[in-house]
Amino acid sequence: MHKLKKLFTKIAELYQTIYNRRNRYKKLIGQIVIYVLLITISYVFLFPLFSMVSLAFMSPEDIINPEIDWLPQSFYLGNFTASIKVLNAGKALFNSIWFSGLLAIAQTIVSALTGYAFARYEFRFKKILFALILVSFIVPVPVILIPRIMMIASAQDMIGTPLIGTVYPQIVMAIFGQGVNSAILILIFFNFFKMIPTVLFEAAKIDGASALDQFWHITIKMSLSTIVVVLLFSFVWNWNETYVTGLLLRNNTILLPTQLGIFDSIFTTRPPEIPGQGGEARLSEAYKMAATLLTMVPLFIIYFAAQKQFVEGIEKTGITGE
Amino acid sequence: MKKQKVYKSDKDILKAIQRSNDHNLQAYMFILPWLIGFVIFTVGPFFYTMYLSFFDVQKTGLGWQTTFVGIDNYIVAFFKNLAYIPALLEFIVVEVTYVPAIIIASFILAILLNRDLKFRGGFRTIFFLPVIVLSGSVMDKLLDTGSTRLSDFSENIIFKMIMNYNMGAARALLALFENFTMVLWFTGIPIILFINGLQKINTQLYEAAKIDGATTWQILWKITVPIIKPTALIVTIFTIVQIGMYNINPVYGLIKDSMYDLAGGLGLASAYTWVYTLVVLFFVLVALFIFGSREKKTEVKLTSIQRLNFDRMREQIAQGNEEVNHA
Numbered sequence: 001m002h003k004l005k006k007l008f009t010k011i012a013e014l015y016q017t018i019y020n021r022r023n024r025y026k027k028l029i030g031q032i033v034i035y036v037l038l039i040t041i042s043y044v045f046l047f048p049l050f051s052m053v054s055l056a057f058m059s060p061e062d063i064i065n066p067e068i069d070w071l072p073q074s075f076y077l078g079n080f081t082a083s084i085k086v087l088n089a090g091k092a093l094f095n096s097i098w099f100s101g102l103l104a105i106a107q108t109i110v111s112a113l114t115g116y117a118f119a120r121y122e123f124r125f126k127k128i129l130f131a132l133i134l135v136s137f138i139v140p141v142p143v144i145l146i147p148r149i150m151m152i153a154s155a156q157d158m159i160g161t162p163l164i165g166t167v168y169p170q171i172v173m174a175i176f177g178q179g180v181n182s183a184i185l186i187l188i189f190f191n192f193f194k195m196i197p198t199v200l201f202e203a204a205k206i207d208g209a210s211a212l213d214q215f216w217h218i219t220i221k222m223s224l225s226t227i228v229v230v231l232l233f234s235f236v237w238n239w240n241e242t243y244v245t246g247l248l249l250r251n252n253t254i255l256l257p258t259q260l261g262i263f264d265s266i267f268t269t270r271p272p273e274i275p276g277q278g279g280e281a282r283l284s285e286a287y288k289m290a291a292t293l294l295t296m297v298p299l300f301i302i303y304f305a306a307q308k309q310f311v312e313g314i315e316k317t318g319i320t321g322e
Numbered sequence: 323m324k325k326q327k328v329y330k331s332d333k334d335i336l337k338a339i340q341r342s343n344d345h346n347l348q349a350y351m352f353i354l355p356w357l358i359g360f361v362i363f364t365v366g367p368f369f370y371t372m373y374l375s376f377f378d379v380q381k382t383g384l385g386w387q388t389t390f391v392g393i394d395n396y397i398v399a400f401f402k403n404l405a406y407i408p409a410l411l412e413f414i415v416v417e418v419t420y421v422p423a424i425i426i427a428s429f430i431l432a433i434l435l436n437r438d439l440k441f442r443g444g445f446r447t448i449f450f451l452p453v454i455v456l457s458g459s460v461m462d463k464l465l466d467t468g469s470t471r472l473s474d475f476s477e478n479i480i481f482k483m484i485m486n487y488n489m490g491a492a493r494a495l496l497a498l499f500e501n502f503t504m505v506l507w508f509t510g511i512p513i514i515l516f517i518n519g520l521q522k523i524n525t526q527l528y529e530a531a532k533i534d535g536a537t538t539w540q541i542l543w544k545i546t547v548p549i550i551k552p553t554a555l556i557v558t559i560f561t562i563v564q565i566g567m568y569n570i571n572p573v574y575g576l577i578k579d580s581m582y583d584l585a586g587g588l589g590l591a592s593a594y595t596w597v598y599t600l601v602v603l604f605f606v607l608v609a610l611f612i613f614g615s616r617e618k619k620t621e622v623k624l625t626s627i628q629r630l631n632f633d634r635m636r637e638q639i640a641q642g643n644e645e646v647n648h649a
Contacts, residue, residue, distance in 0.1 A: 176359020
């Protein structure tokens with residue numbers, strides 16, 4: 001009897017281990033499936049970049065050669081040197097940096113002020129105004145752009161100096177909080193400032209700090225990381241914005257993305273000093289890809305230096321609710 | 323004797339406290355720059371464009387000259403200009419196909435990423451990359467050179483079956499599949515928002531459901547999806563707006579062309595943009611309809627002293643009620 005009992009417990013134990021192992025295998029297979037899925041999707045994500053890089057480094061012979069699909073035979077840099085010439089890359093890069101930087105600084109300051117007011121104070125029409133910030137994100141840009149252009153045109157008639165084709169209109173709009181995606185920037189600040197305990201402000205108030213003191217000494221000094229996030233986002237968005245910039249700046253101040261936008265027309269109107277010009281379509285594609293890659297390089301650098309800030313920035317908007 | 327104000331309920335007290343909490347002057351000082359800009363550069367133009375769409379706008383030496391033309395601009399947009407309606411239809415097709423695809427793809431990716439994985443950060447970095455590098459001109463070049471094309475789907479048998487059935491739907495599907503990379507490239511921010519939403523779900527809910535014998539599939543549909551709905555609404559609206567901003571939206575190009583020319587055509591451009599805006603708003607309304615509304619929360623911010631006061635007043639009310647009951 002005792003033996004039988006022992007046998008049964010043994011069988012039960014065995015069954016348990018088999019069951020556990022099976023479960024573990026099931027889990028493992030599940031894990032593998034997920035990894036395969038994610039890696040496949042990552043490949044699809046990066047596919048345009050891969051094909052772009054591969055084409056950009058191909059020499060004309062490689063491109064014509066049908067046997068070469070992905071890896072060029074040699075590391076050919078001719079496409080880049082040609083694109084740098086066509087894009088006027090040095091000057092365009094310099095312009096793009098100060099243009100986006102200036103707008104980013106202006107946007108950051110105004111968004112901080114606005115976000116602070118909404119996070120810290122109760123005031124009349126607060127809810128309506130806050131809702132309007134959100135609504136302003138939905139309004140398509142062209143709708144408000146037409147009267148803006150008319151305003152700018154009237155203003156330049158009044159002053160007597162041309163404004164369209166200069167950076168001033170966009171800077172003025174950024175200063176007044178109407179730049180690219182400024183609603184999102186305000187939201188990022190609003191959500192961070194809301195987390196600062198009100199006790200701090202009360203204490204400062206009792207010690208005689210004015211509203212501006214409270215803003216500067218408590219809020220700003222506590223939220224340097226958030227300021228960096230907003231600056232980065234604003235910089236990148238201003239860099240990538242080509243619609244408004246194309247209309248207001250025209251081609252007087254050359255910027256990298258706008259230069260890329262008109263790459264084809266510059267490319268074909270230039271005297272034929274570049275090999276492959278007007279030749280086969282895929283040849284000029286290599287130039288286009290090289291140029292595109294060039295304009296993306298600064299953004300890649302920013303992203304890989306500060307990727308954590310970017311992802312956290314979107315989480316900080318808090319628009320998914322508490 | 324001055325009559326002391328009687329507070330009947332918590333709500334009254336909160337209201338009174340809130341009123342004493344108002345800092346109208348300071349608050350408006352802080353939002354003044356934004357407010358001025360908002361009124362002058364956004365609200366004003368928004369309605370002025372509507373007004374302009376009924377006018378012929380000319381730039382003369384004296385400034386802008388507008389003459390009323392009735393609905394002529396709309397007639398031109400709808401009947402005379404052969405490019406506008408096709409462009410608008412193409413935009414609608416892009417929205418209808420891309421938005422659901424983006425929402426579903428980003429939701430699935432968020433669920434996949436929202437678990438213990440090695441290289442989770444690495445995947446997230448890859449999926450977020452397009453948000454940073456994608457600009458109108460970059461996208462233009464990528465589409466132009468066909469770098470986004472994974473493979474040719476037009477020879478696919480299933481696709482051919484759909485083509486026999488409905489040519490238009492087949493073409494829309496083909497565009498979607500061929501540009502699937504583009505669909506994925508729009509999922510960067512939605513994925514982050516979805517992950518953020520998923521992480522806020524109380525894990526005890528899942529455990530409770532599991533104990534009650536729910537399968538993973540049931541948990542997904544009965545717990546995750548309903549809770550994630552508000553996030554889905556925000557993601558959907560965000561996506562609708564985002565798609566409009568890129569070159570896959572042919573309407574923007576058309577508007578830009580008629581806007582570039584300052585001498586005229588601004589009235590027509592206004593008509594174009596207004597019709598376009600209505601279409602976008604319609605899509606937003608559809609999103610609101612599908613993902614419903616969440617209940618309203620009232621939130622009042624109190625200082626610590628006010629919180630003490632609030633508690634004391636509540637006690638007083640409670641005592642008062644007790645006295646009434648005793649009597």
